Amino acid sequence: MEFVAQHPVLVVSLVKIAVLLGVLMTALAYLSWFERKVIAHIQSRWGPYYVGAHGLLQPLADGVKFLFKEDLTPPAADRFLYILAPFLALSLAMTTLALIPFGPSTVYIFGQPTQLVVANVDVGLLFLFAITSIGVYGIAIAGWSSNSKYPLLGGLRSSAQMISYEVSLTLSVVGVLLLAGSFNFNELIAHQQGYYLHFIPRWHVFPQIVGFLCYFVAAIAETNRAPFDLPEGETELVGGFHTEYSSFKFAMFFMAEYGNMITVSCLATILFFGGWLSPLPDSWTWQQYIPGVGLLLTAVYLAYDTVRNMSGIGRIQLTVVTLLAGGIGLLCLLPAVAPVIQGPFWFLGKVFLILFFYVWTRSTLPRMRYDQLMSFGWKLLLPVSLLNLVVTSLVIVWPYLVKHG
Amino acid sequence: MSVPFILFFLFALASVAGAIMLIVAREPIHSALSLILVMVSLAALYLLLGAEFIAAVQVIVYAGAIMVLFVFVIMLLNAGVEQRTNLSKMAPYAGLPLAVVLLFGLAHWMAHSAIGTTVANGVGAPTQTAASTRLLSEMLFRKYLFPFEATSILILIAILGALVLARKPE
Numbered sequence: 197m198e199f200v201a202q203h204p205v206l207v208v209s210l211v212k213i214a215v216l217l218g219v220l221m222t223a224l225a226y227l228s229w230f231e232r233k234v235i236a237h238i239q240s241r242w243g244p245y246y247v248g249a250h251g252l253l254q255p256l257a258d259g260v261k262f263l264f265k266e267d268l269t270p271p272a273a274d275r276f277l278y279i280l281a282p283f284l285a286l287s288l289a290m291t292t293l294a295l296i297p298f299g300p301s302t303v304y305i306f307g308q309p310t311q312l313v314v315a316n317v318d319v320g321l322l323f324l325f326a327i328t329s330i331g332v333y334g335i336a337i338a339g340w341s342s343n344s345k346y347p348l349l350g351g352l353r354s355s356a357q358m359i360s361y362e363v364s365l366t367l368s369v370v371g372v373l374l375l376a377g378s379f380n381f382n383e384l385i386a387h388q389q390g391y392y393l394h395f396i397p398r399w400h401v402f403p404q405i406v407g408f409l410c411y412f413v414a415a416i417a418e419t420n421r422a423p424f425d426l427p428e429g430e431t432e433l434v435g436g437f438h439t440e441y442s443s444f445k446f447a448m449f450f451m452a453e454y455g456n457m458i459t460v461s462c463l464a465t466i467l468f469f470g471g472w473l474s475p476l477p478d479s480w481t482w483q484q485y486i487p488g489v490g491l492l493l494t495a496v497y498l499a500y501d502t503v504r505n506m507s508g509i510g511r512i513q514l515t516v517v518t519l520l521a522g523g524i525g526l527l528c529l530l531p532a533v534a535p536v537i538q539g540p541f542w543f544l545g546k547v548f549l550i551l552f553f554y555v556w557t558r559s560t561l562p563r564m565r566y567d568q569l570m571s572f573g574w575k576l577l578l579p580v581s582l583l584n585l586v587v588t589s590l591v592i593v594w595p596y597l598v599k600h601g
Numbered sequence: 602m603s604v605p606f607i608l609f610f611l612f613a614l615a616s617v618a619g620a621i622m623l624i625v626a627r628e629p630i631h632s633a634l635s636l637i638l639v640m641v642s643l644a645a646l647y648l649l650l651g652a653e654f655i656a657a658v659q660v661i662v663y664a665g666a667i668m669v670l671f672v673f674v675i676m677l678l679n680a681g682v683e684q685r686t687n688l689s690k691m692a693p694y695a696g697l698p699l700a701v702v703l704l705f706g707l708a709h710w711m712a713h714s715a716i717g718t719t720v721a722n723g724v725g726a727p728t729q730t731a732a733s734t735r736l737l738s739e740m741l742f743r744k745y746l747f748p749f750e751a752t753s754i755l756i757l758i759a760i761l762g763a764l765v766l767a768r769k770p771e
Contacts, residue, residue, distance in 0.1 A: 326658075355673055
């Protein structure tokens with residue numbers, strides 16, 4: 197207890213990290229369920245269906261499967277680096293989330309002012325780019341240390357792709373930085389407060405639409421997702437950099453990929469979609485009941501689904517989910533909880549929509565060829581994001597130029 | 602023992618260990634990765650001094666960009682294990698004592714010089730950080746604008762030179 201009293205900041209940070217980690221792990225697991233389900237429905241299939249109602253326990257089953265599979269290490273592999281690579285990939289993917297603010301800079305939890313972010317860094321955006329720029333090594337090392345043909349080729353492709361698109365990714369957000377004049381996430385979000393014509397939120401996506409499109413394309417390539425998932429092109433490379441990985445080490449790469457997806461979506465939300473700001477005008481005070489009422493309506497639908505379509509054990513499982521949704525919905529309606537939940541609700545809602553777009557893209561677009569990928573990145577995306585940067589800075593500087601000659 | 606103090610020793614040890622590994626490792630990719638460890642540890646040390654911008658840029662530029670190219674080239678060329686030559690006979694007799702003397706000399710100088718004492722007092726006491734990025738950009742783009750632009754042009758010339766050299770002959 198003495199230690200707790202001496203280092204309050206450290207202890208609060210540790211608690212936040214524990215909460216974030218727990219939420220993130222669950223989110224990663226269910227993101228895979230969500231992706232499979234969405235793609236299945238787009239392709240007129242059912243997707244995971246048999247493990248739990250609507251396949252809701254599928255992530256758990258997958259986790260158990262990964263844990264109990266045989267963990268092979270190729271005899272020719274560089275043992276230390278072979279084991280280091282998945283740890284590096286996963287830990288870096290998770291570290292970035294420590295910088296993401298999920299709600300306003302001060303909310304009151306049990307009367308205590310708290311920030312809904314683990315680390316509010318002054319140059320938060322640069323930190324995030326610093327951590328993601330090291331993320332390449334996880335994949336590069338995995339490809340090299342397996343000491344096998346396909347992983348090496350996959351690792352090389354992947355590093356080349358990530359270096360190429362990182363340039364466009366970084367340049368595409370500079371326009372936003374110029375508008376807001378800060379690297380700090382809270383200030384970037386604060387700059388987007390207010391409305392055009394009293395109803396369109398002042399999000400950066402409107403003046404920076406070109407920047408956003410460049411960012412989104414570069415982000416998909418940066419996270420190695422379809423249609424830029426060449427590093428794992430199974431028809432040419434057997435599986436890319438993770439060919440030799442099995443069991444839980446493979447699962448770690450899998451989780452790292454999803455973690456990066458979440459980070460990139462969070463960043464898009466902060467930079468272009470107003471972060472935790474509500475899209476509705478502040479004068480509509482009833483909007484603080486939206487999360488609670490939304491969850492209650494979901495619970496009602498789930499109850500209908502339980503009674504109508506489920507039988508046996510599925511009925512019990514879905515009843516539990518219904519009660520959970522309803523309970524949390526009621527909790528969100530409490531006057532003490534409603535204001536705290538506002539920021540995270542809008543933030544996570546926007547992130548969820550972007551993630552849905554990610555999955556949608558994957559199920560619709562065919563994979564690009566490698567030379568197309570490279571020429572697209574260097575000959576189209578990079579010039580466009582540079583042009584966006586030049587135009588933005590000219591627009592910002594124009595009034596000064598006119599005034600002072 | 603404050604937390605920054607412990608962190609300082611952790612990262613200082615990591616950077617020294619990385620530097621030693623860089624020289625001792627026989628596999629080129631191990632050397633490259635050790636160098637990355639050194640750079641990231643140095644960035645952490647900058648962070649402890651309150652230089653957030655420099656720390657982030659150190660990681661982005663050195664660890665994230667330059668070293669990726671190193672690792673990339675090593676992987677592409679599939680460079681083999683280093684061949685050891687016979688060690689110099691002078692090394693154990695002259696090199697080691699000289700290294701020890703240098704180490705103690707440096708330690709002595711750091712303990713007594715003006716810079717050394719400032720650094721020692723400054724560790725764990727971050728300077729004002731909020732203005733550091735703005736301050737740095739004002740220095741770069743106002744006071745030192747000419748050297749900054751000159752360096753940029755120099756780097757551009759180097760890039761063009763590299764392109765000309767790397768291009769296939771017609």
